[in-house]
């Protein structure tokens with residue numbers, strides 16, 4: 001690949017030199033862009049010597065870094081002629097600039113003009129990293145399709161120990177290499193993905209729901225789209241934006257979710273039921289807002305339709321993947337649900353463990369299949385888990401449909 005390496009102004013800027021070497025050793029061509037602040041930490045000469053190319057340091061430089069560039073407007077030409085942009089270290093300031101779309105230097109202007117894959121490897125002090133502003137910027141960039149290589153925990157230059165140290169350059173290079181291999185192996189498939197919680201009304205202003213954030217389902221939908229599939233996402237109410245290239249059908253209740261799923265079933269070839277659908281709905285919904293009194297209030301709950309079981313009955317040759325959120329006996333419960341709902345694959349996760357399940361950006365899952373295969377994946381980011389689940393679906397598809405259906 002032709003890679004642009006953007007270097008931000010942080011202590012870890014020196015590690016970008018090692019990353020340059022590793023990328024070159026993997027066979028990539030590297031063009032380095034440095035911000036003004038980056039040059040306070042490391043000289044352009046280091047990168048020029050490593051790459052044999054002039055380092056780009058200014059939006060308004062008068063001589064081009066490369067005489068063969070297609071456009072006289074250098075940031076446009078660099079954007080057009082490279083496959084991947086990696087920013088390492090991505091400082092808090094750079095993340096903020098990229099998230100709001102500022103374009104006041106070469107790197108930020110290039111980011112806006114760039115249509116290829118963007119990888120961000122943040123590095124900063126722990127307080128800066130955990131600050132809600134930084135996390136919100138990352139969330140924005142991640143939802144916009146940027147690949148984030150999370151920082152490591154460890155000793156930081158400011159003398160503290162915590163999260164924020166630039167990921168090991170070997171890990172960044174590995175991630176880039178795996179992205180280069182992104183296959184469009186689901187081209188021709190139509191995914192029907194469900195995500196998020198459902199809300200079951202008690203009265204006109206209150207509802208019963210659960211803690212599902214929708215992140216796992218949204219990440220699966222996004223990953224399937226990146227791997228070439230047409231994707232329909234039926235989602236309960238969540239606070240995250242719809243992924244790109246995905247058709248979103250918003251619903252609120254379990255009954256609405258059932259209806260949307262059944263309507264979309266005909267066209268679907270692969271169904272991933274990741275939503276945390278309420279098991280019960282309130283039978284005696286009050287038409288008026290319930291008043292608080294001193295007396296005990298009882299709700300009558302009726303079971304909601306079992307969408308997974310119904311899809312299992314009607315699935316024909318479609319591939320059906322269910323999810324089980326459990327708090328104990330994960331493997332047993334996952335296998336039981338796999339068979340009882342007629343799924344081809346069941347992804348079980350323990351939702352009561354630290355750093356996994358609902359609301360978390362991480363997950364840790366057991367994948368069980370009808371053929372008896374059991375795979376543990378995680379703890380890892382929901383992006384890595386989504387890739388792994390799709391890899392397993394691809395294997396399953398191979399065994400179910402045979403080679404002739406595989407592109």
Ligand SMILES: Cc1cc2nc3c(=O)[nH]c(=O)nc-3n(C[C@H](O)[C@H](O)[C@H](O)COP(=O)(O)O)c2cc1C
Nearest residue numbers: 008009010011035036037038091092093094123124
């Ligand atoms: C000694 C020193 C070390 C710094 N290290 C970091 C760092 O590791 N991460 C970070 O986000 N900012 C760090 N900063 C702050 C950035 O340099 C500053 O926010 C700068 O504007 C970032 O510029 P950029 O957007 O070109 O990266 C550091 C500043 C100093 C003076």
